[in-house]
Amino acid sequence: MTRTSFPEIAPVRRETVQSRIHQELRTMLMAGHFQPGQALKINDLAAAFGTSAQPIRESIRQLVAERALDATANRSARIPRLGPEQLDDLRRTRLALEGLAAELATERATEDGIAALSRIVDEELRADDKRDIGTSVAHNLNFHFTMYRMSGSEIIPPIIEGLWLRVGPHVRTAAEIFDAREGRGAELHVRSIEAMRKGDGPGTRAAIETDINRFFDLIRDMAPTED
Structure with a gap:
């Protein structure tokens, strides 16, 4: 069996649009840029970030998984109101x-x-x-x-x-x-x-x-x- 290696190739790291948006939204949430109960609409965020809806949708999905946002029926999200x-x-x-x-x-x-x-x-x-x-x-x-x-x-x-x-x-x-x-x-x-x-x-x-x-x-x- 021949063993193949590529010692000259270094790992490639590339920050995607989606990861940048996710991080920016995280920072905005922690810094109080959004109000409790505020609706976050995918189209509005896409226009603000100057991107398509897909990276916004994926970022929202991640933030919902982190319990930072509540999902809504139209695939947008809302800032939770804490009791x-x-x-x-x-x-x-x-x-x-x-x-x-x-x-x-x-x-x-x-x-x-x-x-x-x-x-x-x-x-x-x-x-x-x-x-x-x-x-x-x-x-x-x-x-x-x-x-x-x-x-x-x-x-x-x-x-x-x-x-x-x-x-x-x-x-x-x-x-x-x-x-x-x-x-x-x-x-x-x-x-x-x-x-x-x-x-x-x-x-x-x-x-x-x-x-x-x-x-x-x-x-x-x-x-x-x-x-």
Whole structure:
């Protein structure tokens, strides 16, 4: 038997249109670009992305599988409305995983990493004082995931992403009902950085957990009542 090999051929990696759209929609969901209950129509998204319906349809199918979207009868989708029990479940899970990630990040924190977090918070504060909610929400997302990537875990950040896919559409709602000016919006981010500088893992965790609890407290009363 002759064994054939192709040592000169390297694996080919090509990002498809569909994968780019899927990633962009994921980011938009986590950053609160869509509202709870909002319908996402394939034709509208295809026009916005400047593509055919097929990659949009496949991206929606994946996001439905990730439980980030609810499928509708016409093969489009809708942003889920989360009820009180779902929100409580997400709160518990976020507290456990993001609190752990914050502690691990403190253990591995470098001066450069802390400086990067501080720059994000500075931008967040400027956006808050201008009541630029969209920019503020984007910086909030960047802050949390920059910190969680510092944890060194390959497992935790992707799981947290899945949680944010579900709560992201409610982040914008929380930001709109909370006056974040004069440092109020980022105060817990500032507190977490101060704890991180001291190497105080539990302190960093406590600040992040308080931040998470404030978010859920803001939106829980607005959640639809479950039958």
